Amino acid sequence: MNPLRRNTAPAQSGHAVLSGRGLVKRYGTQHALAGADIGIQQGEAVAIVGPSGSGKTTLLHVLAGILKPDAGEIFLAGQRIDQFSEKRRSELRRSEFGFVFQQGMLVAELTAEENVALPLLLGGTARKQALSAAREWLTRLGLRGREGSRPGELSGGQAQRVAIARALTHQPKVIFADEPTGALDTRTGKETMDALLVAASDAGSSVLIVTHDRELADSLPRTVIMRDGRIATGVAVA
Numbered sequence: 001m002n003p004l005r006r007n008t009a010p011a012q013s014g015h016a017v018l019s020g021r022g023l024v025k026r027y028g029t030q031h032a033l034a035g036a037d038i039g040i041q042q043g044e045a046v047a048i049v050g051p052s053g054s055g056k057t058t059l060l061h062v063l064a065g066i067l068k069p070d071a072g073e074i075f076l077a078g079q080r081i082d083q084f085s086e087k088r089r090s091e092l093r094r095s096e097f098g099f100v101f102q103q104g105m106l107v108a109e110l111t112a113e114e115n116v117a118l119p120l121l122l123g124g125t126a127r128k129q130a131l132s133a134a135r136e137w138l139t140r141l142g143l144r145g146r147e148g149s150r151p152g153e154l155s156g157g158q159a160q161r162v163a164i165a166r167a168l169t170h171q172p173k174v175i176f177a178d179e180p181t182g183a184l185d186t187r188t189g190k191e192t193m194d195a196l197l198v199a200a201s202d203a204g205s206s207v208l209i210v211t212h213d214r215e216l217a218d219s220l221p222r223t224v225i226m227r228d229g230r231i232a233t234g235v236a237v238a
Helices: 056-063 088-095 113-121 127-140 156-168 186-203 212-218
Strands: 017-027 028-042 045-049 071-075 098-103 172-179 206-211 221-229 230-232
Touching: 017 056, 017 113, 028 056, 045 056, 045 186, 045 212, 056 172, 056 206, 088 098, 098 156, 113 127, 127 186, 156 172, 156 186, 156 206, 172 186, 172 212, 186 206, 186 212
Parallel strands: 028 230, 045 206, 045 221, 098 172, 172 206
Antiparallel strands: 017 028, 017 071, 221 230
8 A cells, every 4th residue: 555645643533444532541540541532434554653662562452352442432434332231242354344463362272264264164154155255366466376274384474364364254334453574574464464455445444553663654554653642743753
């Protein structure tokens, strides 16, 4: 993806596919989030950057329903979701969200195609149909012939592509990626991110990426900068 221009300001959330307003998350007396506001448009790819401890990963986890905010509101396609029960948030993560983590988080005992099919299988899709969809995504991500390989038989880049395919196979509204290139060398990381962004664009999914990788952040159309649990405005990307 080669953006025509860069934007370091938070998007307005009025027509956002995913938005958070006044998000607060406390751990004891410490604020991981201290009133964060963010909006992500449909099909948009956004990087979240900032120093360690600024609240980047907490923001991602709160928006994804992994953590529940202590205050604030979260909307997905106009529907408020932060008040959902844990069961409904879990269903939401399976059906509307996709995840790519630094270490891939693949199930070691499953083959590549079974790992990719997992969200569909958990959602009730018939096994034959789920595996067929998984194979299609693996082919699109350059992994044809590795469908039967287990995570331990794949390179780091291949394993991350399996994770990307898993995140996309159920065509989620939003993909959350937490340091997706952190365990990869520079070349493999770039190839992996290119694969993620192209595949997400094809699927119409938005992508929210937490990263310390400045090159990766600079390659995305918009960067959100966090400082002390808030979205910083009027701050240049250093």
